[in-house]
Amino acid sequence: MTPMIRKLVFGFAGLALLVFSGISFYQSRRLKEPVVVSDGVTQVVRLSKYFSGVEGTANDCNMYILEGKEPGATFCILGGTHPEEPAGRLAAWIFAENAVLQKGRLIVVLSANRSATTVTRVGGAYPPEFSIPTSWGEQGFRMGDRWSNPLDQWPDPEVYIHYPSGQYLAYVDVRNLNRCWPGRPNGTLTERTTYAFMEMIRKEKVDIVIDLHEAELQYPVISTIVSHEKAQDLAAIVSMTLTDMEGFKMGMEFSPKNLHGLSHREIGDFSDAAGLLFEAPEPFLDATRGKTNTEQLLTGKDDFVVRAGQHGLLFEKIDANGWPIDKRVGRHTSAVLQTMVSWTEMHPDKPMVCDSIPRYADVVARGLGQYLRNPALAKPGRIWYE
Amino acid sequence: MDLTTYASLVLVVMVAAYAVAKFFKLSTEISMFIGALAGCVAGGFGISARHIAEGAMTYLDINLIFITATLFMNILKESGGVAFVVRGLFKRFHHRRAILLVLLTVILLVPGALTGAGSVTVLICGGMVATVLVSMGVPKVKTAAIVFIIAGLSAAAPPVSLWAMMTAAGVNMPYVGFFWPLMIPCLVAGIATMFILGWKGKPAETEEVLASLPAAPEGMNWFKIILPFVVFLGFIFLGRTWPHSTVVTGLPFMFLCSALVSYILSPLKLNFLRISRDTVNQLLPLLGTLTCVGILVQIMTLTGVRGLLAVTTVTLPVTIVFASLFIVLPLSEAVLMWGAAPVIGVPLVLLFNTLGLNPIVALAGMSIIWPLGDALPPTAIIGRLTVDVTGYKDSYAQFLKACIIPAIIMIMIGMLMVIYSKQLGFLTGL
Ligand SMILES: [Zn+2]
Numbered sequence: 001m002t003p004m005i006r007k008l009v010f011g012f013a014g015l016a017l018l019v020f021s022g023i024s025f026y027q028s029r030r031l032k033e034p035v036v037v038s039d040g041v042t043q044v045v046r047l048s049k050y051f052s053g054v055e056g057t058a059n060d061c062n063m064y065i066l067e068g069k070e071p072g073a074t075f076c077i078l079g080g081t082h083p084e085e086p087a088g089r090l091a092a093w094i095f096a097e098n099a100v101l102q103k104g105r106l107i108v109v110l111s112a113n114r115s116a117t118t119v120t121r122v123g124g125a126y127p128p129e130f131s132i133p134t135s136w137g138e139q140g141f142r143m144g145d146r147w148s149n150p151l152d153q154w155p156d157p158e159v160y161i162h163y164p165s166g167q168y169l170a171y172v173d174v175r176n177l178n179r180c181w182p183g184r185p186n187g188t189l190t191e192r193t194t195y196a197f198m199e200m201i202r203k204e205k206v207d208i209v210i211d212l213h214e215a216e217l218q219y220p221v222i223s224t225i226v227s228h229e230k231a232q233d234l235a236a237i238v239s240m241t242l243t244d245m246e247g248f249k250m251g252m253e254f255s256p257k258n259l260h261g262l263s264h265r266e267i268g269d270f271s272d273a274a275g276l277l278f279e280a281p282e283p284f285l286d287a288t289r290g291k292t293n294t295e296q297l298l299t300g301k302d303d304f305v306v307r308a309g310q311h312g313l314l315f316e317k318i319d320a321n322g323w324p325i326d327k328r329v330g331r332h333t334s335a336v337l338q339t340m341v342s343w344t345e346m347h348p349d350k351p352m353v354c355d356s357i358p359r360y361a362d363v364v365a366r367g368l369g370q371y372l373r374n375p376a377l378a379k380p381g382r383i384w385y386e
Numbered sequence: 387m388d389l390t391t392y393a394s395l396v397l398v399v400m401v402a403a404y405a406v407a408k409f410f411k412l413s414t415e416i417s418m419f420i421g422a423l424a425g426c427v428a429g430g431f432g433i434s435a436r437h438i439a440e441g442a443m444t445y446l447d448i449n450l451i452f453i454t455a456t457l458f459m460n461i462l463k464e465s466g467g468v469a470f471v472v473r474g475l476f477k478r479f480h481h482r483r484a485i486l487l488v489l490l491t492v493i494l495l496v497p498g499a500l501t502g503a504g505s506v507t508v509l510i511c512g513g514m515v516a517t518v519l520v521s522m523g524v525p526k527v528k529t530a531a532i533v534f535i536i537a538g539l540s541a542a543a544p545p546v547s548l549w550a551m552m553t554a555a556g557v558n559m560p561y562v563g564f565f566w567p568l569m570i571p572c573l574v575a576g577i578a579t580m581f582i583l584g585w586k587g588k589p590a591e592t593e594e595v596l597a598s599l600p601a602a603p604e605g606m607n608w609f610k611i612i613l614p615f616v617v618f619l620g621f622i623f624l625g626r627t628w629p630h631s632t633v634v635t636g637l638p639f640m641f642l643c644s645a646l647v648s649y650i651l652s653p654l655k656l657n658f659l660r661i662s663r664d665t666v667n668q669l670l671p672l673l674g675t676l677t678c679v680g681i682l683v684q685i686m687t688l689t690g691v692r693g694l695l696a697v698t699t700v701t702l703p704v705t706i707v708f709a710s711l712f713i714v715l716p717l718s719e720a721v722l723m724w725g726a727a728p729v730i731g732v733p734l735v736l737l738f739n740t741l742g743l744n745p746i747v748a749l750a751g752m753s754i755i756w757p758l759g760d761a762l763p764p765t766a767i768i769g770r771l772t773v774d775v776t777g778y779k780d781s782y783a784q785f786l787k788a789c790i791i792p793a794i795i796m797i798m799i800g801m802l803m804v805i806y807s808k809q810l811g812f813l814t815g816l
Contacts, residue, residue, distance in 0.1 A: 021439030123444040123556075123680055123728070125437055125688035155447070155636030158622060159562065161629035170560025174634075184630065218736070287557065287736055288697040290389040290690035291429075303389040304690070304697040311701045313740050 028128035029118040029149075031142050033386040035093065035110065036373035038356070040066040040100035044384055047109075050203060051196035053185055058115040058152045059193040062384055063200070064096040064108040072104030072351040073207045073343060076273075077336060078197075080111040081177050081211055081263065083144025084121070086130065086297065087280050087325060088212030090141075091332035094371045095357060103344075104352035107204065111386050112211075113177040113193065117142045119149035130294040132325070134369035136376070143297075147175035153189045163187060165260040173261070178211070181266035198270060206273040207350070208234075210339060211263040212332050214282035217305060217314040224251035225335065226277040228268030235276060237342045238335065246334050246360050248327075278335050280328040281316045288313075298325045330363030392429075393694040399428035400682075400691065404721075408764050414723060415674035422678070422685040429689035441684025445676040447638070448502070451546060452673065454641035455501035457665045458614065459510045461645050464661055465652030467611045468493075470602035472514045480592055483522065487584055490515050491536060491576045498540025499572075500641075502548040503672060504757060504768045507537040508775050514599060516776035521595035523587025530778040531788035534769055535579045538757025539796070543572040546637075548724050549753040553731035559745060563814030567750035570813065571799045575754065579792035605653030614648040671767070679725035686729065699733035704741060707734070708805060712797040715752060719759025720766070726756060744807040746814045751803025758793050761786060 037044065043065040048055035061080075079092025089110055096108045111117050120126035120143050131138040153175055160174035161167070163184050173179040175190050183195030201209060208231065215222045227235035232254065239252035255264040255275070267275035283289060283305045284297045290304045300323030309318050337357055344351040358371055375383055387395075403424035407417035422441070426434055462468055471493065479486040494515055498507035512533045519529040542549065544565045554561045621640040624632050649658055666673075686692040699707070711734075718726035731752060738748045761769030772778075773785060803810060 017435050017439055020435035024436040025439075120440065122440055122446075123683050123687065125441075125684050128436065155634065155638070157625060157629070157634045158637050158640075159626070161626065163630050166629075168560075168562055170554075170562060172555070173560070187630070188634070218740075287732065288693050288700065290393060290693045292688050292690070302693075304393075304693040307697050308700060313700055 024128060028120070028142055031129055031140060033141055034139070034375035034378075035062070035064070035096055035384045035386060036375055036378040037064060037096060037382050037384060038066070038098050038100060040356075041096065042067045047193070047196045047200070050200040051185065051192065053192040054189075054196045057189055057192075058118060058149065059113065059189055061109060061111045061114045062386065064110075064384075066099055066101045066106040066108070068101035068103040068105065068353065070103040070351070072353070073347065074105040074107070074204055075340065075352055076107040076109070076201065076204075076206045076209045078109050078112045078209060078211045078263070080109065080117060080144070081113060082146045082213055083111070083113065083117040083142065084126065084146050084285070085214035085282055086141065087214050087282065087328035087332055090132070090325070090368060091212055091329045091336070094329070094333055094368065095336070097373045098356045098371055099354050100356045102353035102355060104350075104354075105204075106352075106354060107200070107206065112197070113148055113190065114386070115148040115152040115189065116146065116175075116177065117144040117386070119145050119151070121145045125292040127292075127294045127297065130297055132298075132369050132372060133367070134372050134374070136374040139369070139372050147172055148177070148190050150175070162261045163191065167260045169261065178213075178263055179261035181261055181263050182270040198267070201267060201271045201273050206271070208339065208343065209263065209267050209273050209275045210336055211275065211277040213277060214280045214285070214328060216285035216287070217281055217283055217309065217316045217318055218286055218288070220315045221253070222279050222281055222316045223249055223331075224253055224279050226253055226255055226264045226279070228255050228264050228274045228276070230268050231274035231276055234274075234339065234342055234346060237346075238338045241342065242335060242338055246338075248331055248360060250331070250335060276339065278332055280331045281318070281323045282328065283318060283323055300324055300328070326364050326368050327360075329368045330358070330360035333357055333363060334360040389690060390694065393690040396425050396429045396689045397691045397694060400425035400686070413671065413674070414764065414767075415671065415678040418675070418678040418682045418722065418725065422682040425685045425689055425691065429685070431688060434688075437684050437688055438681055441681035442677045444680030444683065445552070447636075448548060448551065449673050449676055450638040451641065452501060452503060452676070453666060453669060454638040454645065455546070456503070456506050456669055457662060458641050458645035458648060459497045459501065459506055460661050460665050460668075461648045461652070461656065462611070462614070463510050464656055465610075465648060465654055466601070466603040466606050467648070468511050468514060469600040470606040471611060472511070472518060473596060473599055473602050474608075476518055476595060476599070477592070480589065480595070483585070483589075484581075486518075486522070487580045488577055490518060491573075491580045494533065494536040495540045495543050495572065495576055498537055499543035500546060502541055502546035502551075504537035504541035504760060505672065505771055507540045508533060508768060508771050509668065512537065512772060512775040517599055518595065519584055521590045521598065522584070523589050524584045525587075526776065526778045527780060527784050527788045528583040530772055530776045530785050531792070532580060532583050533776055534761060534772040534785075535789060535792045535796070536576045537768060537772065538760055539572045539576045539579075539754070541757050542568060542753040544568045547753050549727045549731060549756050550749050552724060552727035553735055553749055553752075556728045556732035557735050557739070557745070559735070563746045563816045564750055566813045566815065567747045567803070567810070568753060571750070571754050571803065575792065575796050575799055578795055582791055583788065603653045610651040610653070613651060614644040617647050618644040675723045675725075679722065679728070682722075682725055683728045692729070695729060696733035696736065699730075700737045700740065704737075707737060708801070711752070711801055711804065712755060715755040716759035716762060719756045720762035720764065723767070726759070738804070738807070742808065743804070744811040744814070746816075747807035747810045748804045751800040751807065754796050754803070755800035758796060761789060
């Protein structure tokens with residue numbers, strides 16, 4: 001091959017790579033995810049309503065506000081803090097599309113770090129999107145990553161120093177929404193996002209913020225509630241009730257006092273609200289996982305992770321049945337509902353009563369697709385996009 | 387087909403494709419790319435443009451650091467700064483062999499420590515240090531061994547140690563607390579190597595040596611050499627002291643500023659664009675390697691090959707893992723270069739974590755052993771480069787033989803750091 005021909009061949013191969021991968025990245029970044037809001041939703045606002053510093057950015061997400069006929073407490077559910085943990089987003093989706101409030105107010109966020117929903121992890125081989133089967137067809141969702149998209153926030157510093165504690169953290173975590181609480185108004189996009197949420201929490205007088213996550217089985221903080229000390233009694237009751245009544249194990253631990261940037265620490269420290277974080281098991285995040293594809297993501301079946309478990313390397317059990325997405329989402333819906341019930345028992349003067357949300361057993365029996373609504377049948381004005 | 391069989395078959399295809407490409411004398415980076423493509427096809431994913439492109443971006447930031455830091459080093463060299471330092475130290479300390487040896491070790495450690503690449507050390511100051519060593523009566527073969535070994539250690543030395551950075555990134559561990567666990571062993575092993583191989587020898591006449599070194603240009607002085615480093619450290623200092631009122635610039639920009647300062651202060655008129663072009667040309671094989679390692683790792687992750695290697699490693703008996711480190715690490719480096727970190731390093735750190743070892747110290751210990759693979763076939767990039775630059779003409783086997791004693795020292799230090807990582811945890815300062 002002459003050098004000229006070689007250059008041409010490589011040039012065209014590079015161009016083809018650019019075009020084909022570019023199309024894929026463009027499509028997944030712009031995949032529209034419909035939300036057919038529940039009748040209980042009385043208002044949909046943007047995050048920038050509370051802090052204009054996120055206006056016009058990727059992180060100016062929707063907030064679905066549901067109001068009961070009677071006053072009561074205000075809860076906030078954060079889905080999509082880490083979009084690569086889909087059960088968190090999907091459980092919040094079920095609330096936005098189905099919940100009807102009797103008492104109190106509920107603010108639902110589906111893409112807390114919207115920027116992170118538009119990117120997949122380099123070297124991680126994630127699928128660009130995944131879909132959930134429903135009775136009316138399939139609904140597609142962006143896969144997302146743990147960190148904000150570098151297209152929206154770059155470069156990273158040499159070391160990430162948390163505000164205001166001054167704690168040193170890994171440089172990539174400067175784009176991790178759950179290491180950037182409570183944020184600051186003139187900070188990075190991720191810090192401005194958490195600051196906007198803090199403003200919302202303060203202005204709307206939120207009582208409880210629930211941050212929905214999933215974790216790899218090799219991670220010790222799993223299948224548990226992490227609670228700020230303000231909400232420790234509530235978390236303890238929820239954990240015990242779920243373990244006794246619903247047939248799945250749910251632990252409870254305290255938010256470490258000296259670990260900064262996490263929602264369960266900083267929301268409680270910097271507002272009147274208390275932060276709770278729920279973790280469900282997601283074998284897709286395990287480093288020993290086998291094939292990286294949507295099937296693994298949604299069934300949680302993986303022989304390699306099972307083998308790691310047989311050698312005592314995991315903090316949650318796993319067998320050939322895996323950890324299907326229905327189970328993971330069901331854990332979250334039940335945990336949120338139980339938090340509302342237990343809260344109301346503890347604060348009868350400030351109740352929080354929510355209907356039409358399936359508990360664990362229902363989601364597992366019927367499949368979470370049963371609770372996703374058909375955008376084709378949405379009434380005008382009742383459909384939104386994430 | 388069960389997962390183990392499937393992933394094993396894909397692995398076999400990848401290895402075979404890599405070996406065939408190597409057999410046809412293709413470069414390591416192209417061979418890795420071909421291995422990755424073959425794995426992608428064999429795994430049933432076709433030729434996935436998205437995964438290739440995404441994998442190629444994995445080490446984009448590291449590549450940028452690499453380019454800007456090497457540009458800085460090259461400008462320092464072309465402005466006569468490196469020659470000035472080497473001549474100055476030689477003139478001042480040629481009667482005090484021990485001090486001179488220690489200073490030469492430090493000079494060799496700096497370029498690789500800043501850039502993360504041993505080859506940059508060899509290119510920037512390998513030749514000049516070799517001239518001084520030979521003039522001090524050190525045989526050429528030992529001189530080549532000294533340059534190679536310390537260049538390897540410089541790559542592992544902080545602040546930029548690519549093996550540690552890439553492995554840490556692969557296990558979601560912050561690259562924090564690595565400074566002393568990397569610095570102390572690199573200094574100890576570097577100075578030990580210098581003294582063991584360089585202590586004996588009858589020095590030549592001072593004038594003769596100075597004549598054989600490149601001239602330091604008129605007008606060069608210590609201030610002009612130190613200021614660019616002060617600029618770099620200044621950025622780090624500002625960012626760490628007032629993190630919330632300093633603009634985030636990132637390491638590549640800091641190195642670029644140091645390069646510019648060095649360029650402006652140069653007593654010689656330098657062609658900035660030519661040096662930039664030369665820098666990228668010089669680095670192309672290494673940039674290519676990092677890019678193709680990213681693709682390879684992405685495809686291995688996609689097909690479950692990474693999981694297979696990880697689960698196999700973490701379920702092996704611990705004694706076997708410990709006992710084989712000194713073979714596995716250099717060998718993986720020889721085959722995959724920095725790809726060894728995400729492919730072999732990540733599962734090992736996962737294992738160490740579950741064993742309750744200190745992952746930072748253990749990973750630092752591994753980083754001391756990895757560079758030894760750079761002298762081994764099939765790649766042997768840095769080994770061959772060293773032999774070229776130092777002007778050593780005899781057999782490559784003799785050169786390898788001269789490296790054995792320092793290599794054993796590095797292996798001992800590295801293995802002890804892994805095994806006693808828990809007790810050495812205080813080094814991290816965390
Ligand atoms: Zn999470």
